[in-house]
Amino acid sequence: MTSADAPPHPAHRPSADAAPAPATPGKVAIWLFLATEIMFFTGLLGSYIVFRAGSPPTSYSNLYAPAAQLDRLKDARGVVLGAVGPDADGVAGAIASATGKGEAEVARILAAAPHGVVNGLDEKGAGELTAALGKLGAKAEAASLRTSNWPRPYDPLTNPLSIDLTTVNTFILICSSATMVLAVSAIQQGRKGRCSLFLLATLVLGGTFLGVQVFEYHELLEGRSYPIGISPTGHFTPEVSLFASCFFTVTGFHGLHVAAGVVTLAIVFLGSLLGRFSAQDFGAVEYAGLYWHFVDVVWILLFTIVYLI
Amino acid sequence: MTEADASLPIVPATPAQAAAAADVESHAPYLKILFALFLLTVGEYLFARFLKDSPGPLIFGLVLLASAKAALVAWYFMHLKYERFWVFLVIGPALLMAFILTLLLFPDFVMLPDPLGEPVPATSGEAPRPAG
């Protein structure tokens, strides 16, 4: 039913003598729905884009407390702890004595290795601590802790997101889009078994995508400990920074859409198993497909904007 | 049509329909598109990996690649290629308004005015912004 000349789906055919109808009601409605979804994601992604593009240094930094005078800290130094080495207690003691940090905070720095960041040092202090840690067998180097406007991709000190994992996940979602269109194409030719098979594949791929995202959320929220440049608490939660807020809101709402899509697909799949659809009547498969592709398109843009840029 | 003959392929009524049906039937375009999407994804990955320190080309290239991917999915998988004009009447305004909304947010959140302070000489250059 993709041809311009094809008749509308019989089940939804408007009265025969009606004014020439451009399509079926279902199709008009699903495209309208997608238009509203475009506007909804514009609200979220547009906000992200302008925040991302326009945030002055003052609006994003977790290396320092919210009220810190960032211009004065422009070239502050710190020590990046690459590996703790054999003498964890010694390392902890050295850091504590050099910075006066409490036990819990030092423990977090150690846990964040290989990206543990010791901040609050001047150039001299950083050099001394690096030397001391080197003696204890730890891997450490003094580094500039220049405030970062916004987390940069591939910068483990500011960005907790795993691009490698998500690239794979992106491709999984794209594959699910392909299987979806194959399912629609199969039912258009009346090949019901093949349609069910492709629907099942889509369902599985969509579920995998969701699973990976849940895993990613788990890692971010509590699974791992991140350096202080990402979060002062060690975990990447929505309240730690504007980036975290945007990340969780945007990917969370996309995830909700995927979840809704998976539920819809499951229902369509059941209907397909029960033989509900045929070459003449496949509206539900097609509409579910359109929604699924839309979710895929949103992810393609979101992946680029949120993860890669 | 009964359930029994529903599994048979439909006999196209017109040449146009026949061409369209042939287009839909063959899976080759879909798999080709999938392959193109794969290449683009890999391209994006590599692009982001190797250009991560030059924001200008990075953003330009990635937006281009992402738009190409999104367009491929919409054009072939969502069948925009085969759709009539009315679909563009629905999607077009939405995209236009999305663009206008984002664009009109720029003056307030991106093109920030110079920081206030005591009367600054015209060439303030790379003066650090005051905090807080």
Next chain:
Amino acid sequence: MRYWSLIFALAAAFSVGAFAYAPFSPDWWLPNTVAEPGHVVSKAGREIDALFIIILWLTGGVFVATQAALVWAQFRYADRLDAEGKPARPARYFHGSQRLEVIWTIIPAGILVFLALYQMSTWADVKFRSAAPRTPVLAELTGRQFQWMVKYPGPDGKVGTADDLFTVNDLHLVKDETALIHLKSSDVIHSFFLPQMRIKQDAVPGMTIPVWFDCDRAGRYELACAELCGWGHYKMRGDVVVHETRAEFEAWQAAKLAEQGRSQVGEPEGETSEGDRQ
């Protein structure tokens, strides 16, 4: 039947009458000082008032014309029955007039474009940063629930140093000198509103916005908060005192500074407590 049109005529006449009477009563007109109800104290205020009056005349004319046409149509074309109970007059059958549509599209369009362009320069003078006076900042004004905190630079001419002078709800400036203030908010959105000087600008947390205005009459004026900011919004009122001469202003500032030094108060005194509400 046709006399229903009189109700519409009366409502329109009542509206026109109220608006026409307004300039003759200081309580009904744009706010000015009581002693001198015809005088607008600030330069921007005079420009804004002039624009206001232009628009008032213009819309007033359009209002009278359209209401007159409406009432006339209502009166003249009311359905009337003849002795036999049939309509005395048939309705005219026409679908519109292309010429009229063009005329009443182009004329208002011209007027509106003119109005929009005519406003631009005043708007730019009052708000564009490029138009800000190149003078030292008079004070930094921070809105917070529910008071205006004023920070003057003090003797060293810089805000944010130890010798700053703090006042609460008390903004002082000098007659005929353009005052430049930096507007901030420390909690929610407030709005800096000087009714007599026709100045309004929201104070937004996280932003510093320059506001400038002048006043050509010494005296005391009122500063209001015009943006809802919580339960005490209605009483977030401040005084604006305009000094006759710079010397008088400096004397006031010196006295205040001395007082501040004596009481060892670096921070604004006297937070309004919950019990103070009316």
Next chain:
Amino acid sequence: MSDAHVHPRPRNPLTRYVFSTDHKVIAVQFLFSGLIFFAVGGLLAMIIRWQLAWPWRPVPILSKWLWSAPALGGQMPPEFYNKLFTMHATIMIFFVIIPILTGAFGNFLIPLMIGARDMAFPKLNMFSYWIMWPGFAFLLASFFVEGGPSEAGWTGYPPLSTDPHAAPGSLNGQTYWLLALLCAGISSLTGSINYITTVVMLRAPGMKMFRMPMTVWSLFITALLQAFALPVLTSALVMQLLDRTAGTNFFSPVGASVGNGPAVTGGGAPLLFQHLFWFYSHPAVYVMILPGMGIASDVISTFSRKPLFGYKPMVVALAAIAGLGFIVWGHHMFQSGMNPALGATFMVSTMMIALPSAIKVFNWIGTMWGGRIQYTSAMLNAMAFVSMFIIGGLSGIFMAATPVDIHIHDTYFIVGHIHYVLFGGSTFAIFAGVYYWFPKIFGRTMNEGLGKVHFLFTFIFMTGTFLFMHIVGWHGHMRRIPDPTVYEFLRAPGVVWMNQFMTICAFALGLAQVPFVLNFFYSLVAGPKAEANPWKANSLEWTTASPPPHYNFEDLPRVFHAPYEYSVPGGEEDYLPQTSPLPPNITLDPVMA
């Protein structure tokens, strides 16, 4: 008939009257819940006016059970005043005007006027009504949570709305408010998708787009406005909700803290909410007035017994208002700290939007010109719509002019403007619509005498209530303050007098609704039975019985022309239903009709 939407009329009263998928029943449900909330919102307005006229004087009876503060001697706490106007606006906008205009009139009229048997998706239609109920529940429940209902104004600007330390109403009430609005938003969205699809797909044979009545056109364009703008508000509300509950930082600047609250990480911008909010809420203003324009057009043409003046220009003007409506939202933010250059841009687009509105007014007067005007209650209300909309439209020009807006922004001038548009405009249109279609909806006729009494007093006291808001407004009277006498310039006897005058008129305006309520309910049960076409009107809904049968039409009607062929020369009657062909000697002007 191959129509897929014909289904047997349910016998079970529960599915017939409550969980009904019939668009007519859903319309009546929207109408009743809207009118009930109208009464609630109106009462809130009365208390607001009382406080403004006689600040801090205890309200008889109500002060005892609305706010129990014996320590204050029955005085209204100022935060309670904030809650009053917040809830008044929220209820009136999201639970009265939009549901009645789009929900009630949209549901009832769209299928009937285009000759369809029902909406395209009857079940979705039912959903769009019942999703309002969680909204009602959240809104009413917010009165009983700790801190009381929202008090951040209907605009809900952060940080006042997001920080629980900023106001008692931001403790929990604001969350309920957001959830209520989200429910109302979902209702509007599903409704508008349904309306658009119905209009596009289910028109009767011969019903071309340019043969649809103005009411359908206006509801169609309104639905488009909602479909494209509302999702942005949804995203803004969601972000505010997350700011409040999940600790996100969208709308708080770096290190923001309010009152004694702790500092948040921040990094966001309060202005962003305003942008996203007004991107919807300015088009929402048109959502509230466009259907009124459609209703007024139909009523005025019918009771002038004359074709609508410039049918196609009217449609183009509607579309122009809607299109321009998307690029004018910034005029709500001229003083908000928005980039002033952006303000200049928005001023030009805002000025331009006055143009199609002016064209519509001229066309309405042109429609009456040369007609045979019948002064029914519906017509009187429609004419009041035109008359009052002129004031509402003209006062808008003051705000569009950025320099003048500096002075009148956030004053009672704005309040006067919005009430002239929403009361003088939308509400009169609602009354006109109710008087006009009551016979069709309920099959009984309303009492004309009571209707005229209702109109007379409503019109007079509406002017008395809202006219002086302009004057106190340009005198500098800020909006949203419970006690103007704090300020010296608002303590002037003239201002106090105007405040008291407005309050007395407002009470009278409230009382003036009593004849309407009596008329409505009396006619509902005991009004004379209505004929199929009591007004001798042309559009399709009058070709079927009153009230229409379950499938609306025995046979789908065939349409020959637009519904404005009144007083066609040579005709026997002075009207020509859309189902009758035009006489052969008549040719229509292709540009105008």
